[in-house]
Amino acid sequence: MPELPEVETVRKGLVTLVQDKTVAEVIVRWPKIIESPAVDTFCQKLIGQVINDIARRGKFLIFEFTDFDLISHLRMEGKYEYTPKNTEAPVDKHTHVIFKFTDGSQLSYHDVRKFGRMALVEKGQYPFYKGIKQLGPEPVEEEFSLQAFEKKLQHSSSLIKPLLLNQKVVAGLGNIYADEVLWLAKIHPQQPARTLTKKEAESLHQAIIAILAKAVRAGGTTIRSYKNALGEAGFFQVSLNVYGKTGEPCPRCETPIKKIKVAQRGTHFCPHCQKLKRRKLS
DNA sequence: CGCAATGTTCGAAA
DNA sequence: TTTTCGAACATTGC
Numbered sequence: 001m002p003e004l005p006e007v008e009t010v011r012k013g014l015v016t017l018v019q020d021k022t023v024a025e026v027i028v029r030w031p032k033i034i035e036s037p038a039v040d041t042f043c044q045k046l047i048g049q050v051i052n053d054i055a056r057r058g059k060f061l062i063f064e065f066t067d068f069d070l071i072s073h074l075r076m077e078g079k080y081e082y083t084p085k086n087t088e089a090p091v092d093k094h095t096h097v098i099f100k101f102t103d104g105s106q107l108s109y110h111d112v113r114k115f116g117r118m119a120l121v122e123k124g125q126y127p128f129y130k131g132i133k134q135l136g137p138e139p140v141e142e143e144f145s146l147q148a149f150e151k152k153l154q155h156s157s158s159l160i161k162p163l164l165l166n167q168k169v170v171a172g173l174g175n176i177y178a179d180e181v182l183w184l185a186k187i188h189p190q191q192p193a194r195t196l197t198k199k200e201a202e203s204l205h206q207a208i209i210a211i212l213a214k215a216v217r218a219g220g221t222t223i224r225s226y227k228n229a230l231g232e233a234g235f236f237q238v239s240l241n242v243y244g245k246t247g248e249p250c251p252r253c254e255t256p257i258k259k260i261k262v263a264q265r266g267t268h269f270c271p272h273c274q275k276l277k278r279r280k281l282s
Numbered sequence: 283c284g285c286a287a288t289g290t291t292c293g294a295a296a
Numbered sequence: 297t298t299t300t301c302g303a304a305c306a307t308t309g310c
Contacts, residue, residue, distance in 0.1 A: 076288040113307050158300065
């Protein structure tokens with residue numbers, strides 16, 4: 001399940017594999033993946049286009065072509081797989097889009113759940129695309145300011161975990177890292193956001209930056225293995241402290257990790273380190 | 283067989 | 297108007 005670190009790792013892998021390649025043909029086997037424009041237009045427009053660079057914003061990948069930006073979101077299980085020239089490209093029922101390059105190599109998009117989406121927009125227009133234009137800051141020190149974050153917490157009536165999943169607050173956190181970040185900051189996932197103390201907000205802010213940076217450095221988590229697609233490196237296992245560890249001892253205090261549901265999402269936390277605090281609203 | 287899982291969008295509710 | 301909630305989306309795997 002690609003969250004920011006996985007998408008960033010995919011981006012790096014793609015740059016090394018397909019930068020500067022020219023599209024010869026595009027085949028779409030599952031049209032719903034292409035959000036816009038119409039599928040034939042999408043395929044036609046890409047012919048002859050060169051991939052100048054590949055960028056990322058939140059969990060979105062952006063292929064910067066000569067005249068267009070191709071926005072790609074992997075959602076839950078989207079993957080890219082690269083096939084060198086003179087190699088047989090694997091095509092199965094999960095292969096939905098195939099980009100063939102003029103040098104004989106190709107890039108195919110696979111997605112078991114068919115939830116991923118692609119859209120082609122005019123060059124330079126990706127920041128205005130619906131999912132992207134409303135994204136909050138990238139979770140790195142320079143962009144993600146503590147002041148702005150505290151303000152969002154103060155003014156929100158939601159619980160802290162759903163707030164972290166809201167991409168308008170900070171871009172790139174998903175269900176896995178949201179649990180990890182709350183564990184590190186010792187905050188209960190159901191704590192109302194506006195009841196966090198200044199100290200808690202600060203440690204949460206730090207935890208978000210630290211955990212994502214560490215995961216990016218490590219090359220992304222892998223719940224499931226991500227195939228070779230994206231680069232020789234492969235993916236290291238980032239060690240998770242709470243996500244998927246139901247019943248296992250908390251790495252800090254040995255209390256068994258609990259799993260509950262918060263805003264319809266499976267949520268893992270340590271009932272000893274992360275206590276729900278009853279606080280009067282000021 | 284029924285349901286959980288996942289991220290985003292959309293429509294409804296507040 | 298804005299924010300939040302819940303359904304929908306597609307499919308697999310338990």
